[in-house]
Amino acid sequence: NAGVMQNPRHLVRRRGQEARLRCSPMKGHSHVYWYRQLPEEGLKFMVYLQKENIIDESGMPKERFSAEFPKEGPSILRIQQVVRGDSAAYFCASSPFRLRDEEKLFFGSGTQLSVL
C-alpha cells in the first residue's frame, strides 16, 4: 500500500514561471490537505480538498495560487507567476475521512520549490 506520493521531489522555476505540484493520496483516501513549510518553521495550512470540492482554502493566497482534486487523478497545487518568496517545501497530507477523533494525517515527502 503506497503512501502519499508527491512529485516532483524538487522543482526549480524562474520568476514568472508556473509551478505545478502533484499529490496522489493514499489508496482509499478522499481528503487532501496542502501545507507549506519555510526553513526551520512549522507547517502552514493552505487548503483542504475532497474529491472535486474545495472545503477550506482560508490559508491559500487569493492571487496566483489554486488547487484542485479532480475525480480522477492526483491533487494539483498550482502557483502562477512564481516569485522568490514562494520558495518553500510544500507538503501534501491525506486522510480517509473528514478528520475526527482518532484520525491522523498521512504526509508525503514534500516538493521543494526553489524560485531563481
Place this chain on the structure above:
Amino acid sequence: SQQGEEDPQALSIQEGENATMNCSYKTSINNLQWYRQNSGRGLVHLILIRSNEREKHSGRLRVTLDTSKKSSSLLITASRAADTASYFCATDAKDNYGQNFVFGPGTRLSVLP
C-alpha cells in the same frame, strides 16, 4: 499568532537521557497530536491524545495534556541518536472540527551519541 507553539525551539541531549518538549495552544480542542519530521522528509504521526484524556503512552513516548492550562508535553525516554528530528504538535480546534490541523513551529531535537 499560532494555535500550537512548542518549546524549547531546540534541544540537545546525550543518548540515553530523556527529552521533554512542551506545546501550548490557545483555543479549545477536540484532540492534540504529535508528529515527527526527519530532515527533508514529511511528517509522521506519533501519538494522539483526546481532550478528555490526561496522559497517554506509546512505547518510549509519553504525552500529557492539561486542558486547563492549554498545554501538552511529549516525553521521549531513553533517547537514541535515531530520535534526532523535529517534533511538532498539532491541534484540531473545537470549532473547526476536521477542517484542518494547526501546527506549531516545532522543537528540533538533537540526540548526541
